[in-house]
Amino acid sequence: MTRWYQLSGKENDVAVSSKVSLARNLRDHVFTNRLSAEEKDKVAEEVTAAVNETLPDKFLVTPMNTLSRYAAISLAERNLVSPEFVSVQEGRTFLMTPDESLSIMVCEEDHVKIQALLPGLELDRSYELADRMDTLLDERLGFSFDTKLGYLTQCPTNIGTAMRGSVILQLPAMRILGRIRHLSNTVSRLGLVLTGAYGEGDSPTGSLYLLTNQVTLGISEEAALQNLDSLALSIIEQEREARGELMENLQFQDMLWRSYGTLKSARVMSFQEFMEALSVVKVGIAAGEFDLPMNTVNELIFSMQPATLNTEAGAALDRQERDALRAEKVREVFG
Amino acid sequence: MLCQNCGRNDATTHIKRIVDGESSELHLCSSCAQHLGYVGLFSGFGSDIGTLLSRFFPETRLLTAEDTERCPGCGASFDEIVRSGTMGCAECYDVFYDRLKPSLSRIHGRATHVGKTSTTRDDRLERREELRRLEAERNEAVKAEEYEKAAVLRDRIRELRGETK
Numbered sequence: 441m442t443r444w445y446q447l448s449g450k451e452n453d454v455a456v457s458s459k460v461s462l463a464r465n466l467r468d469h470v471f472t473n474r475l476s477a478e479e480k481d482k483v484a485e486e487v488t489a490a491v492n493e494t495l496p497d498k499f500l501v502t503p504m505n506t507l508s509r510y511a512a513i514s515l516a517e518r519n520l521v522s523p524e525f526v527s528v529q530e531g532r533t534f535l536m537t538p539d540e541s542l543s544i545m546v547c548e549e550d551h552v553k554i555q556a557l558l559p560g561l562e563l564d565r566s567y568e569l570a571d572r573m574d575t576l577l578d579e580r581l582g583f584s585f586d587t588k589l590g591y592l593t594q595c596p597t598n599i600g601t602a603m604r605g606s607v608i609l610q611l612p613a614m615r616i617l618g619r620i621r622h623l624s625n626t627v628s629r630l631g632l633v634l635t636g637a638y639g640e641g642d643s644p645t646g647s648l649y650l651l652t653n654q655v656t657l658g659i660s661e662e663a664a665l666q667n668l669d670s671l672a673l674s675i676i677e678q679e680r681e682a683r684g685e686l687m688e689n690l691q692f693q694d695m696l697w698r699s700y701g702t703l704k705s706a707r708v709m710s711f712q713e714f715m716e717a718l719s720v721v722k723v724g725i726a727a728g729e730f731d732l733p734m735n736t737v738n739e740l741i742f743s744m745q746p747a748t749l750n751t752e753a754g755a756a757l758d759r760q761e762r763d764a765l766r767a768e769k770v771r772e773v774f775g
Numbered sequence: 776m777l778c779q780n781c782g783r784n785d786a787t788t789h790i791k792r793i794v795d796g797e798s799s800e801l802h803l804c805s806s807c808a809q810h811l812g813y814v815g816l817f818s819g820f821g822s823d824i825g826t827l828l829s830r831f832f833p834e835t836r837l838l839t840a841e842d843t844e845r846c847p848g849c850g851a852s853f854d855e856i857v858r859s860g861t862m863g864c865a866e867c868y869d870v871f872y873d874r875l876k877p878s879l880s881r882i883h884g885r886a887t888h889v890g891k892t893s894t895t896r897d898d899r900l901e902r903r904e905e906l907r908r909l910e911a912e913r914n915e916a917v918k919a920e921e922y923e924k925a926a927v928l929r930d931r932i933r934e935l936r937g938e939t940k
Binding site: 762 | 868894
């Protein structure tokens with residue numbers, strides 16, 4: 441089965457993926473924090489039954505406590521579930537389509553979180569997918585809703601549309617040129633947030649940033665996503681300009697070819713080292729310096745993650761074995 | 776707990792992360808959280824529920840006698856909601872609406888919902904507001920000795936409450 445991140449998306453030289461999620465709660469149950477273990481099972485049963493009735497055989501249903509630790513963390517690495525969702529596996533259920541583009545977390549912060557994930561900048565299509573699922577499930581489950589406050593969520597900051605749209609952007613050039621701080625200030629003045637997608641907030645692994653909407657009450661889904669989309673496009677343009685500037689610079693050229701050498705030849709490679717080299721080499725690929733399809737390269741961002749490698753290998757590899765396996769797989773692509 | 780970054784201030788922001796194939800939690804004070812770029816993440820849909828508490832209810836409210844009211848839906852008191860930063864159930868929004876209002880408008884402004892509407896909604900909050908308005912009107916009518924008007928209002932109140940006449 442081809443997974444969403446193996447496909448090619450719009451603006452994928454900078455935009456890695458787009459996600460839209462909708463938080464919903466079943467009207468007949470108290471919110472997740474107050475549910476007993478039995479009630480959580482009941483919610484999972486109701487949601488699973490509703491999904492199977494609506495779209496039979498379309499979803500894989502996984503009670504999280506049946507997954508190994510690595511398999512669970514791999515879901516978070518691939519951006520399918522939140523770190524919060526895997527911090528405790530008991531009482532949680534995860535449903536997803538085989539291509540992993542549409543998924544539902546049961547009993548995360550809210551009873552149901554519907555998520556649609558697509559490659560590149562595809563917020564509209566992601567919303568369509570999530571929206572359709574939401575409408576179908578609402579008819580069967582009955583979601584908590586109030587005319588004034590919108591969809592009611594456990595956390596009062598999410599009421600209203602209870603929708604988050606996000607885009608993962610890879611911004612190596614803007615980071616190298618020191619333009620991120622200014623950018624993130626501008627973004628926050630517009631009511632959106634730019635944060636590191638992986639690793640530390642101020643020096644995110646592989647220059648991957650997450651651009652997300654903040655406001656959920658008083659703004660429609662369409663308007664919120666339009667804001668997000670046009671801001672993402674403007675950041676993408678700025679990154680492309682910055683990449684153009686860098687390609688003229690001898691020091692950057694040296695860095696680019698050294699990074700390419702690492703990907704092509706290294707025998708042991710940590711995830712950190714891999715991601716830093718990849719983010720630089722992507723600038724060269726976008727400029728036509730190296731002939732590699734962008735979606736193949738973007739896919740590695742997910743498939744080379746530590747727990748995901750362990751899961752794929754089907755063994756509990758130690759760090760060194762894992763770093764050797766990563767180097768081997770990366771050489772297959774760049775060698 | 777002290778901030779893991781500066782080691783001086785109390786940690787108020789708790790962030791669950793995946794680092795190097797493991798799940799870990801980062802505890803930061805608010806200024807380090809801001810410095811490290813975790814600002815604004817507080818409503819990150821489950822990414823760090825803990826921060827919410829201090830942001831949503833900055834002024835710790837003292838428990839007063841009237842605060843012993845509990846939500847009939849889930850048994851939560853307003854104090855518990857403030858402590859956890861989370862609502863107990865959908866009905867809490869209805870029961871504690873007046874007390875939530877200042878915090879809600881600080882976060883969301885005076886906005887009301889725009890956008891997708893649930894097709895299966897029940898408008899408990901709206902009904903409650905309407906009830907309050909009618910009750911106030913009825914009391915005014917009684918005070919002004921306009922008994923006929925008060926009777927009409929009484930019937931509408933009963934109807935809204937789902938009671939038979």
